[in-house]
Every structure is written in C-alpha cells, then in structure tokens.
Amino acid sequence: MLLKDLPREALLRPLTRNEVFGMLLRLTIFGAATYYSIKWVMEAMDPTQKQKNLAKKKAELLMKRIGVEGVKLTEYEMNIASLLVDPRSIKVTWRDVAGLDEVIYELQDTVILPFQKRHLLAGSKLFQPPKGVLLFGPPGCGKTLIAKATAKASGCQFINLQPSTLTDKWYGESQKLTAAVFSLAVKIQPCIIFIDEIDSFLRNRSSLDHEATAMMKAQFMSLWDGLDTAATSQVMVMGATNRPQDVDPAILRRMPTTFHVGLPKTRERQEILKLILAGENLSNAINLKEVAEKTDGFSGSDLRELCRDAAMYRVRDYVRKEQMRQIAQQMQDQEEERPLDEDHLRPITQLDLLFGLDKMRESKQATTIMGSGIADVPLD
Numbered sequence: 001m002l003l004k005d006l007p008r009e010a011l012l013r014p015l016t017r018n019e020v021f022g023m024l025l026r027l028t029i030f031g032a033a034t035y036y037s038i039k040w041v042m043e044a045m046d047p048t049q050k051q052k053n054l055a056k057k058k059a060e061l062l063m064k065r066i067g068v069e070g071v072k073l074t075e076y077e078m079n080i081a082s083l084l085v086d087p088r089s090i091k092v093t094w095r096d097v098a099g100l101d102e103v104i105y106e107l108q109d110t111v112i113l114p115f116q117k118r119h120l121l122a123g124s125k126l127f128q129p130p131k132g133v134l135l136f137g138p139p140g141c142g143k144t145l146i147a148k149a150t151a152k153a154s155g156c157q158f159i160n161l162q163p164s165t166l167t168d169k170w171y172g173e174s175q176k177l178t179a180a181v182f183s184l185a186v187k188i189q190p191c192i193i194f195i196d197e198i199d200s201f202l203r204n205r206s207s208l209d210h211e212a213t214a215m216m217k218a219q220f221m222s223l224w225d226g227l228d229t230a231a232t233s234q235v236m237v238m239g240a241t242n243r244p245q246d247v248d249p250a251i252l253r254r255m256p257t258t259f260h261v262g263l264p265k266t267r268e269r270q271e272i273l274k275l276i277l278a279g280e281n282l283s284n285a286i287n288l289k290e291v292a293e294k295t296d297g298f299s300g301s302d303l304r305e306l307c308r309d310a311a312m313y314r315v316r317d318y319v320r321k322e323q324m325r326q327i328a329q330q331m332q333d334q335e336e337e338r339p340l341d342e343d344h345l346r347p348i349t350q351l352d353l354l355f356g357l358d359k360m361r362e363s364k365q366a367t368t369i370m371g372s373g374i375a376d377v378p379l380d
Ligand SMILES: Nc1ncnc2c1ncn2[C@@H]1O[C@H](COP(=O)(O)OP(=O)(O)OP(=O)(O)O)[C@@H](O)[C@H]1O
Pocket: 096, 097, 098, 099, 100, 138, 139, 140, 141, 142, 143, 144, 145, 146, 240, 241, 242, 272, 275, 299, 300, 301, 302, 304
C-alpha cells in the first residue's frame, strides 16, 4: 500500500504507545544488525584477523596459567600478552650458569632482592628495582641464560619482547603495540620486559631512520620514563646486546645498571666444562684443567659445542665397531654371541675432548677468516 492510499486521519492521528515502542524496537534491531554485519565484514576482510584471534587465545591461556585473572586487556595488550613467559615454565636456574658468580651476586642484590622483598621495601623509592638493566658481552657467554634465570629467581612475569612484533606492523599499529607493552607490564607487575639484541631495535638514531621507527623509539623512551613517576611500579626493562656501542646513547642512559658478561677465564672455563659434562659417562683420566687451559678465547657456547663433538666421537666409534663385527660375522658365516660390554657406549676420554677442541679451533678460525673476508669486500 502506498502512502497516498492511506486515509488522511490515519496519518494525522498521534501514534499510540505500542506503536512507538514497536517502532523503536524495530529501529534498534535494524541498527544492531547493521552494526554487527559491518563489523563481521570488516573482520572477514582484515588479513591479520586470524593472527589476532590466535594471539588472543594464546594470551588468555597464558594469563590463566600465570595466575593473572580478572584483568581486562585491550586488543593490543592481548597481542603482547602472547609473548608472556610463565616463570614456572622456565627451566634455567642459577645452577645452570657457571663461571659468572660475580654477575649473579650483583644481580641478586640489585635486581632480584627488590623484586622478591617488595613487601618490605614498599614506599621506599630508593629500593625499587632499577627501571633498566643492560647485559652486554660477546656472543654465547650466557646473557640469555642469565636473563631467564633472573626471571625465574625473581618470580616476575617475563615478556620476551621480539622487536619484530612491534616493527612489522603497519604505521600506527606499532605505536599502539609499544604503548601496550608498558600498559600490560604495569597491569601484570612485577614484570620484566626482556629485549634480546636490543641494539637491533633501539640502535643509534640516524637521519636514515624511517619516520615511524624514529617515532616508535621516542615513544618507547617516553613510556619507559613514565614508569619512574609511579613510585611503586615494579616494571623493569632488561636488554642484552653483543654491540653496546650500537645502542642509542639515550637508551643506554636509561639503563645505568650494566652487567658485563665477558668471555670466561681459565678457571671459569673449567667450571663451565664441569657443568656441561656433569652426568656424562667420563673416563677417569679426564683432565678438565688441561682443556680449560687450551681453550683461551672460547665462549660458553663454544665449550658446549666442543663437548658435544667429543661425546659424538664415541657414538661414531660404536657404529664402526658394530659394522666391523657384522662384516667379521658375515665372513665367518656364523652368529657370534655379542659380549655384554659392547652394547654400551664407551666413556668420553680426554682424547675425545682434545679432538673436539681441534675441530672447534678450526671452525672458529674459518669463521674469523670468512668474517674478515666479508669486511674486506668493497661496498660499491
Ligand atoms: N656461563 C655459562 N654457563 C653455562 N653454560 C653456558 C654459559 N655461557 C654459555 N653457555 C652455553 O651456551 C649457550 C648459549 O648461551 P646464551 O644464549 O646465554 O649466550 P648469549 O650471551 O645470550 O649469546 P647471544 O648473544 O648469541 O644470544 C647456552 O645455552 C649454554 O648452553
């Protein structure tokens, strides 16, 4: 029926109460249906939606597992929360770190105690954990190990911040995500925000920096400074780097508490070797002091590689022996009873370690030559 077909009185009479309610209800339903349809279409068209949903689910699960419940998080905080590490799931303890006693003692006093005993130090600004800590030193010497053990010992929530999480996003998103790092940390404090290879993320600012990168760095620093205004804030940024000279000086100023995790000295190398080989089947004639003395310039990671190689030699010997036995059997054409002791790997010997050492030295030399070769290649 058209409007002109309606009787004139029907158009002029005031609407009844029921008609007004009916109309309002229809309008509300129509409005809601339009809103949700548009939202659904937008979400279906968003290429990152799947990723966001996954991050949200992971974050919810993690938050529940670490015992943080009833805290409302924004979409961006959820994204960052998926980087949370449950301190109870961290396996590394101080016992897994060898030869770094001094660094550990100092970390315990300056970082861990203020976190652990925060109930005793509440209200004192002097005894707050530092807002920034930098671990620096050559690769493979235990910086990541120390960061994990610190999180475990302090009982703090631990955000393992991969810079790509912030930098891969579209312009605008990265700023919201950066803000979310700090707001999430405050909501779930006490919390350590760990940034490995901080030099790649917050390196010396240059005129070549993309505008978005420069803004993100500036924002990161201002949010970091904001932590200072809250006297009771229990949030700390811990960075690790092999190249402290490449870190932006403004960032270095915000991390006055620094720890040098350097190459181990002879005694420390002996301790690291002892720790790596603990629980292994070793020959009685093992002399770790000799190995430690011959491994000047080796990092903890090099020593672990050396031991891994040494342990592999006996597997190789075992397989060879087995093959020889099979060949001998085939030649004699009879099944021979296998002696019991042949079913076990032999212990690791000093010779294995020294062979491992030679191999490691060769590969270290090769990488040094390759490295210097790369440096010599002209850029143009
Ligand atoms: N002091 C140490 N005690 C015991 N193991 C060590 C020590 N230092 C290094 N390692 C061994 O070397 C591995 C690498 O160490 P880690 O990742 O902590 O080094 P890093 O300093 O963080 O290196 P990178 O800068 O390359 O990340 C460890 O997983 C551990 O097995």
